[in-house]
Amino acid sequence: GVTFESISPADFFYRNRSIAGFDNNMRALYxxxxxxxxxxxxxxxxxxxLPTIDVKLSEVSSNWYKLRVKxxxxxxxxxxxxxxxxxxxxxxxxxxxxxxGRFGLGGKMAFLFGQITTSEPxxxxxxxxDEDHIFEVLLRQDIEENKPELVKWERRKNRDKKHGCTLEFTLEGNWRSAKRFIIDYIEQTALITPYAHLKFTEPDGTIHDFKRSVKKLPPPPTPVNPHPKGMDIEQLSRLIEDTKTRDMVTFLRTHFHRVGPKTAKAFLKTINMPFSQDPRALKPNDLVKIARGLEVFNKWLPPDARVLSPLGIKLLELGIRSTLNPEFVHVTQRPPNSYGGHPFIVECGLAYGGGVPMKESIIIYRFANRIPLIFDEYKDVSAKIVRAIPWSRYRIRPGMPIAAxxxxxxxxxxxxxxxxEFIADLTELEYDIRMGLMECARNLKGHLRQKEKVQREQVR
Amino acid sequence: GVTFESISPADFFYRNRSIAGFDNNMRALYxxxxxxxxxxxxxxxxxxxLPTIDVKLSEVSSNWYKLRVKxxxxxxxxxxxxxxxxxxxxxxxxxxxxxxGRFGLGGKMAFLFGQITTSEPxxxxxxxxDEDHIFEVLLRQDIEENKPELVKWERRKNRDKKHGCTLEFTLEGNWRSAKRFIIDYIEQTALITPYAHLKFTEPDGTIHDFKRSVKKLPPPPTPVNPHPKGMDIEQLSRLIEDTKTRDMVTFLRTHFHRVGPKTAKAFLKTINMPFSQDPRALKPNDLVKIARGLEVFNKWLPPDARVLSPLGIKLLELGIRSTLNPEFVHVTQRPPNSYGGHPFIVECGLAYGGGVPMKESIIIYRFANRIPLIFDEYKDVSAKIVRAIPWSRYRIRPGMPIAAxxxxxxxxxxxxxxxxEFIADLTELEYDIRMGLMECARNLKGHLRQKEKVQREQVR
Ligand SMILES: Nc1ncnc2c1ncn2[C@@H]1O[C@H](COP(=O)(O)OP(=O)(O)OP(=O)(O)O)[C@@H](O)[C@H]1O
Ligand SMILES: Nc1ncnc2c1ncn2[C@@H]1O[C@H](COP(=O)(O)OP(=O)(O)OP(=O)(O)O)[C@@H](O)[C@H]1O
Ligand SMILES: [Mg+2]
Ligand SMILES: [Mg+2]
Structure with missing residues (x-):
C-alpha cells in the first residue's frame, strides 16, 4: 500500500531548495x-x-567559503x-x-545550506x-523538527552601548561563477541605497567600498490596513474573528485602508447590507457577498502613498546618472495602485546614450522593495512588458544604447x-509598468527627434 | 519594537500562492x-x-466554476x-x-483557492x-492551524467493490483565458499517457474524449535507494540515525543504489576509512569527509534505469506522429544519469515538416514525470538549451517547421x-538535454541534406 507522512516546512524547503534560490553552488552563494x-x-x-554593513567572503578551502556579515x-x-x-x-x-524580508526563511535557508554542505554551525x-547584553551564540537547525539546536550560548555586558548583529557561517559555493552576479548585486544595492555604507571584501582580498552619499534615511514605510480591493474570504474571516467592532460601518473604517464613513455606507448600500449589521453575526454567504462587492465597488480611495517608501524620482535619476552617465534620462513615478489588498507604487526610467552599453535588446534594471533583481530577467514581469511595447513607434530601434x-x-x-528572483505576471502591475515605460519612451522620442533634427541641420 | 511570529506552512502558501501556481484567476483554474x-x-x-479519469468543469455563476474529477x-x-x-x-x-506528486500540497492548494474565493467546502x-466502505466527506481547511475542519462525514458499505476517488469543489476562475491552456494540457497528457482514458467536459458542454489506445500500463517505477553521487551531510546523518548496519561497507551497500562490496571498499580506501568503522560512531568531520568523497569518487555504477519509468522512444515517437504527423522524426533516450542522489533519464525528440507549424523559433514540448509543462516555456531549462544550440550547423534555420x-x-x-511550471537550470540535466537534442539535430541534418539533394536533382 502507500505510506502517508507529513514533513516540516524546514524539511520541505531543504528537499526543494531550488524553490528558495539554492539550485546549485553558484546560486547558493549568491x-x-x-x-x-x-x-x-x-x-x-x-x-x-543609517546602515553600515560589512560583508566579507573568505576562502576556507577549495569550494568552501566563510561568509561574515556585520x-x-x-x-x-x-x-x-x-x-x-x-x-x-x-x-x-x-x-x-x-x-x-517577508517569508520568514531567507537567512535561515542560507545557514541551512551551509550546514548541509559543511556541517558547520x-x-x-x-x-x-534596548537590552544590556551582547549575546554570542552557536546554533544548528534540526531540519526534520524545524527547530533550532543550541550548540553554545554566551552573554556579556554591553559596555559601549553599540547595537547590531554579526553573522558568520561556512558554506560550499562556486565563487568563480557567482562573482560577477554578487558584485553586480552589491553595486546595484549601493545604487538604490545611497544612504547606506556598504563594504564587500572578495576572497582574494579585493575591497569594494561604497561610502554613504546621502546623509539621511528616506521617510520609512508604515504598517497599514489592507486596501479593500481584492480581499478574499480568508482575510475577511480573520478580521471578523479578531474584531472589536460591532457594526459594519465601524468594521470597514477600522480594518481597511482609507475607508471613511461616507464610503463605508455607500459600499454597504451596494450589497444591501444594513449599517448596523454585527460583523460577528455574518454568515458564510454574507462573506461571499462582501468579498465580491469589495472587488466590484469602484469608489474606494486609492492607497495613500505615504505608507510606502518608494525610491523617489530624484533618487532614481541620481542613481541612473551616477551609474551610467547617459545622454538622456527620464524617470516617472506612477500613482499608487493596489492588488489583493496590497498597495504598490511603480517607478520607471529610461536612459539613452552616454555610458549606456549598446546591446541587441534593452537592458533592464529591476528593483523590488529596494532589492536589486539580478537573475532571471527574461522571466520577470518587467521583461514581459518590455518585449511587448512597440518601441519602434517611439523611434527606438534594436541596437540603440538603452537601459530601462x-x-x-x-x-x-x-x-x-x-x-x-523575479516577479509574477500580475495584471495590475503589468499595467503600471507599461504606462510608466511608455511615458518614458514618449519623452525619449522627443529627445531623439530633436537630436535627428539637429544632426540634419548640421549636415546642411 | 518588532513583533515576531511564526506562521503555518498552509498560511505561508496561502499568503504566497503565486509560488504554488495560483497567481491569478486564470492560472488558478489551470x-x-x-x-x-x-x-x-x-x-x-x-x-x-489502467486510468479512467473524468474531468468536468461547469459554470456556477459568472466567474465561479465547479470542478469535478473522478x-x-x-x-x-x-x-x-x-x-x-x-x-x-x-x-x-x-x-x-x-x-x-512530490510536495504534499498541490491538490490542497486547489481546494484552498476554492475556499478563499467562494467559501465552499x-x-x-x-x-x-482494500477497505469495505465508501466515504463521503465535506471538509474545509483551517489555514492558520494547518489542519482539516470536518463539515460532514458519512460512510456506507461498498457493495460493488469499485475503487477510486471523486473530488468536487467550487472556485473563482477565468475560463475564457485559461481555456486554451487547459485543453492543451489535457491533449498533451493524453499524448504521453495513451494507456489512460481521459474525458474533459467544458463549461459549455463540449466534450473532449481521449480513449485508451494502449491496453497495458508501462512497467511502473520502483522505490530506490539514493545514488551515492551528490549526497549532502543532512541526508547522510539521517541514514546514519536510522541505520541497523554496524560497519561502513554494509552501510554503503544497504543504503545506496547499486553499491556492491568491491565498490564500497574501493570508495572507503579513497577516504582512508576502515571497512569496519561503525557508522554510528562517525564524527561530524567524518561526515564531511564522506560527503566530499562521495562526490569526487568516479567509480560508481550509474543508476539502474529500471527504477524509473520513462516514456520509451517507441511511445514518444508514436505520440509525436499522432499529434503532429511530421515528415521526419528522430527520438533518443539518454543513458541514466543522476544529480544529488536522484537518478534521472532524459528523452529527446525533433520533428520536422508535415503538420508541424512554422514558427519563428523552435516549438518546445516539455514533459516532467509525464506531466506536460504548458507555461513559462522560455523560463525552463529546455528552452535555455534550445536557445544555446548552434542550429545553423545542422542546416536548421529560423522559420523552419520544427518541434522539439x-x-x-x-x-x-x-x-x-x-x-x-518549469525546471531549474541543473548542470547535469542541461548536459543530457543538449546531447539528446544535438543527436536529433544530426539526424535531421542528414534528412535535410538528403531532401536538398533530391530537390536539386529534380530541378535538373
Ligand atoms: N541582521 C539581522 N539583524 C536583526 N534581525 C535579524 C537579522 N537577520 C535576521 N533577523 C531577524 O530574523 C528574522 C528571520 O530572518 P529570515 O531572513 O529567515 O526571514 P525574513 O527576513 O523575516 O523573511 P525572508 O525569508 O523574506 O528573508 C527576521 O525577520 C528578523 O527579525
Ligand atoms: N485522487 C486521489 N486518489 C487517491 N489519493 C489521492 C488523490 N488525490 C490526492 N490523494 C492523496 O492525497 C495526498 C496529497 O495530495 P496533494 O496533491 O496535496 O499532494 P501530493 O500529490 O502528495 O504532492 P504535490 O503537491 O506534488 O501534488 C497524495 O499524496 C495522495 O496520497
Ligand atoms: Mg530575510
Ligand atoms: Mg498532488
Missing amino acids: TAVRELVENSLDACEDGGF DNGIGVPRDHILPAFGQILYGSKYEHKQAR LHVITAPV FVAVVSTKIPFKTAGK | TAVRELVENSLDACEDGGF DNGIGVPRDHILPAFGQILYGSKYEHKQAR LHVITAPV FVAVVSTKIPFKTAGK
Whole structure:
C-alpha cells in the first residue's frame, strides 16, 4: 500500500531548495549573500539607523567559503535569537508593511545550506537595541523538527552601548561563477541605497567600498490596513474573528485602508447590507457577498502613498546618472495602485546614450522593495512588458544604447519563487509598468527627434 | 519594537500562492485542473489500474466554476482522508520514487483557492481499495492551524467493490483565458499517457474524449535507494540515525543504489576509512569527509534505469506522429544519469515538416514525470538549451517547421516553483538535454541534406 507522512516546512524547503534560490553552488552563494545583506538593511532601517554593513567572503578551502556579515541594526532580542535563526517560517516581517524580508526563511535557508554542505554551525554575535547584553551564540537547525539546536550560548555586558548583529557561517559555493552576479548585486544595492555604507571584501582580498552619499534615511514605510480591493474570504474571516467592532460601518473604517464613513455606507448600500449589521453575526454567504462587492465597488480611495517608501524620482535619476552617465534620462513615478489588498507604487526610467552599453535588446534594471533583481530577467514581469511595447513607434530601434529601470515597492511583492528572483505576471502591475515605460519612451522620442533634427541641420 | 511570529506552512502558501501556481484567476483554474488530474493518474498507477479519469468543469455563476474529477484509482484510506485533503505538507509521495506528486500540497492548494474565493467546502467521495466502505466527506481547511475542519462525514458499505476517488469543489476562475491552456494540457497528457482514458467536459458542454489506445500500463517505477553521487551531510546523518548496519561497507551497500562490496571498499580506501568503522560512531568531520568523497569518487555504477519509468522512444515517437504527423522524426533516450542522489533519464525528440507549424523559433514540448509543462516555456531549462544550440550547423534555420520534445523522468524533478511550471537550470540535466537534442539535430541534418539533394536533382 502507500505510506502517508507529513514533513516540516524546514524539511520541505531543504528537499526543494531550488524553490528558495539554492539550485546549485553558484546560486547558493549568491542567494546567501543577498539574504543576509537584505536582513541587515531591514534591521538598520527598522531602527532608523543609517546602515553600515560589512560583508566579507573568505576562502576556507577549495569550494568552501566563510561568509561574515556585520551590521549596526537593531540586533535580535534575546528571546528570539534561536527561532529567528533556527526555525523556518519565523520572523518579524509578517506584518502589512513594506520590507525586504517577508517569508520568514531567507537567512535561515542560507545557514541551512551551509550546514548541509559543511556541517558547520551558525555563529551569531548580537547586541539587541534596548537590552544590556551582547549575546554570542552557536546554533544548528534540526531540519526534520524545524527547530533550532543550541550548540553554545554566551552573554556579556554591553559596555559601549553599540547595537547590531554579526553573522558568520561556512558554506560550499562556486565563487568563480557567482562573482560577477554578487558584485553586480552589491553595486546595484549601493545604487538604490545611497544612504547606506556598504563594504564587500572578495576572497582574494579585493575591497569594494561604497561610502554613504546621502546623509539621511528616506521617510520609512508604515504598517497599514489592507486596501479593500481584492480581499478574499480568508482575510475577511480573520478580521471578523479578531474584531472589536460591532457594526459594519465601524468594521470597514477600522480594518481597511482609507475607508471613511461616507464610503463605508455607500459600499454597504451596494450589497444591501444594513449599517448596523454585527460583523460577528455574518454568515458564510454574507462573506461571499462582501468579498465580491469589495472587488466590484469602484469608489474606494486609492492607497495613500505615504505608507510606502518608494525610491523617489530624484533618487532614481541620481542613481541612473551616477551609474551610467547617459545622454538622456527620464524617470516617472506612477500613482499608487493596489492588488489583493496590497498597495504598490511603480517607478520607471529610461536612459539613452552616454555610458549606456549598446546591446541587441534593452537592458533592464529591476528593483523590488529596494532589492536589486539580478537573475532571471527574461522571466520577470518587467521583461514581459518590455518585449511587448512597440518601441519602434517611439523611434527606438534594436541596437540603440538603452537601459530601462523598473522599481516596485509594496506591502507584498508578488515574487514567483521563494528565492525572490523575479516577479509574477500580475495584471495590475503589468499595467503600471507599461504606462510608466511608455511615458518614458514618449519623452525619449522627443529627445531623439530633436537630436535627428539637429544632426540634419548640421549636415546642411 | 518588532513583533515576531511564526506562521503555518498552509498560511505561508496561502499568503504566497503565486509560488504554488495560483497567481491569478486564470492560472488558478489551470493549476487546479492540473493538480487533480495528476493526483488521479498517480492514484491509478499506484494500484496498477489502467486510468479512467473524468474531468468536468461547469459554470456556477459568472466567474465561479465547479470542478469535478473522478478516477478509478486506489482511493484514500479512511484514516488519511482528512489530512490528505486538509493538511499542507501531508501526502504519500515523499518516498524516493518517480511520481507526478512530490510536495504534499498541490491538490490542497486547489481546494484552498476554492475556499478563499467562494467559501465552499471540498466534497470527497472515495472508495479506498482494500477497505469495505465508501466515504463521503465535506471538509474545509483551517489555514492558520494547518489542519482539516470536518463539515460532514458519512460512510456506507461498498457493495460493488469499485475503487477510486471523486473530488468536487467550487472556485473563482477565468475560463475564457485559461481555456486554451487547459485543453492543451489535457491533449498533451493524453499524448504521453495513451494507456489512460481521459474525458474533459467544458463549461459549455463540449466534450473532449481521449480513449485508451494502449491496453497495458508501462512497467511502473520502483522505490530506490539514493545514488551515492551528490549526497549532502543532512541526508547522510539521517541514514546514519536510522541505520541497523554496524560497519561502513554494509552501510554503503544497504543504503545506496547499486553499491556492491568491491565498490564500497574501493570508495572507503579513497577516504582512508576502515571497512569496519561503525557508522554510528562517525564524527561530524567524518561526515564531511564522506560527503566530499562521495562526490569526487568516479567509480560508481550509474543508476539502474529500471527504477524509473520513462516514456520509451517507441511511445514518444508514436505520440509525436499522432499529434503532429511530421515528415521526419528522430527520438533518443539518454543513458541514466543522476544529480544529488536522484537518478534521472532524459528523452529527446525533433520533428520536422508535415503538420508541424512554422514558427519563428523552435516549438518546445516539455514533459516532467509525464506531466506536460504548458507555461513559462522560455523560463525552463529546455528552452535555455534550445536557445544555446548552434542550429545553423545542422542546416536548421529560423522559420523552419520544427518541434522539439524534452521528457525527463526522475525520483525528483528539480522544479523551480511549487506550481511545477518549469525546471531549474541543473548542470547535469542541461548536459543530457543538449546531447539528446544535438543527436536529433544530426539526424535531421542528414534528412535535410538528403531532401536538398533530391530537390536539386529534380530541378535538373
Ligand atoms: N541582521 C539581522 N539583524 C536583526 N534581525 C535579524 C537579522 N537577520 C535576521 N533577523 C531577524 O530574523 C528574522 C528571520 O530572518 P529570515 O531572513 O529567515 O526571514 P525574513 O527576513 O523575516 O523573511 P525572508 O525569508 O523574506 O528573508 C527576521 O525577520 C528578523 O527579525
Ligand atoms: N485522487 C486521489 N486518489 C487517491 N489519493 C489521492 C488523490 N488525490 C490526492 N490523494 C492523496 O492525497 C495526498 C496529497 O495530495 P496533494 O496533491 O496535496 O499532494 P501530493 O500529490 O502528495 O504532492 P504535490 O503537491 O506534488 O501534488 C497524495 O499524496 C495522495 O496520497
Ligand atoms: Mg530575510
Ligand atoms: Mg498532488
